Amino acid sequence: MPLTIAIDGPAAAGKGTLAKRLAEHYSLPYLDTGLLYRAVGKLAHEQGIDLDDPEATGALAAKLDTSHLDDGSLRGREAGELASRVAVHPQVRNALIAFQKNFAARPDGAVLDGRDIGTVICPEARVKIFVTASPEVRARRRTDELVAKGRHVDYDTILAEVRERDTRDAGRATAPLKPADDAHLLDTSKMDIETAFRAACELIDRAA
Numbered sequence: 001m002p003l004t005i006a007i008d009g010p011a012a013a014g015k016g017t018l019a020k021r022l023a024e025h026y027s028l029p030y031l032d033t034g035l036l037y038r039a040v041g042k043l044a045h046e047q048g049i050d051l052d053d054p055e056a057t058g059a060l061a062a063k064l065d066t067s068h069l070d071d072g073s074l075r076g077r078e079a080g081e082l083a084s085r086v087a088v089h090p091q092v093r094n095a096l097i098a099f100q101k102n103f104a105a106r107p108d109g110a111v112l113d114g115r116d117i118g119t120v121i122c123p124e125a126r127v128k129i130f131v132t133a134s135p136e137v138r139a140r141r142r143t144d145e146l147v148a149k150g151r152h153v154d155y156d157t158i159l160a161e162v163r164e165r166d167t168r169d170a171g172r173a174t175a176p177l178k179p180a181d182d183a184h185l186l187d188t189s190k191m192d193i194e195t196a197f198r199a200a201c202e203l204i205d206r207a208a
């Protein structure tokens with residue numbers, strides 16, 4: 001049976017860092033599904049399309065191709081905010097499902113991270129991990145990461161952004177952020193990257 005690993009959780013919980021390490025360790029392909037929503041949000045913004053328009057943003061999502069995902073600015077704060085606004089529309093989410101499901105169905109397995117991997121994209125994943133940390137810890141991590149890159153940001157602004165994104169992602173009607181019933185919760189508030197990685201490997205090796 002292929003090893004498919006679903007990693008979900010709120011903003012800046014450490015999903016991407018963990019998912020990448022796991023993909024390397026188990027020699028699996030990795031998909032950061034947040035990039036898809038970020039690309040749709042950014043394209044909508046650039047083209048002057050109303051982010052609250054489900055049909056227009058859904059049409060953009062339907063035309064998305066992987067060449068749109070190379071853009072380095074997608075990883076920034078602004079794209080994260082745009083992403084969470086377009087991600088509330090079922091039209092946008094539905095247009096992105098087939099690509100993600102195909103990726104998850106690779107014969108040797110795959111690692112995907114996002115918000116709804118364990119609940120919607122890959123409910124049959126062999127291992128589901130819901131990575132969390134307190135909003136304060138996540139905001140601290142994101143602030144440190146940005147300051148290390150030379151950005152001028154303050155912790156309180158980032159904390160407010162983290163909270164706003166949590167509220168929008170968990171509160172939407174379609175595919176809200178929530179752990180699947182069979183997900184393992186991994187609270188990394190007091191874990192460094194290495195400790196979180198080892199804890200995840202233990203869960204995966206037990207399920208393998």
Ligand code: CDP
Pocket residue numbers: 009010011012013014015016017018141142145188191192193194196
């Ligand atoms: O993908 P997601 O937004 O969930 O988080 P990330 O980009 O993987 O991690 C956010 C920041 O937290 C990065 O700078 C990581 O290095 C850091 N991090 C950490 O300090 N401790 C952890 N256990 C996990 C991540």
Ligand code: CDP
Pocket residue numbers: 009010011012013016033034035037038080083084085087113114115116117165169
């Ligand atoms: O790394 P971080 O957690 O900050 O963001 P991300 O994973 O790149 O996701 C950006 C936004 O896209 C999230 O706040 C969600 O609104 C949306 N998203 C989603 O709805 N479903 C996914 N599978 C992945 C991302």
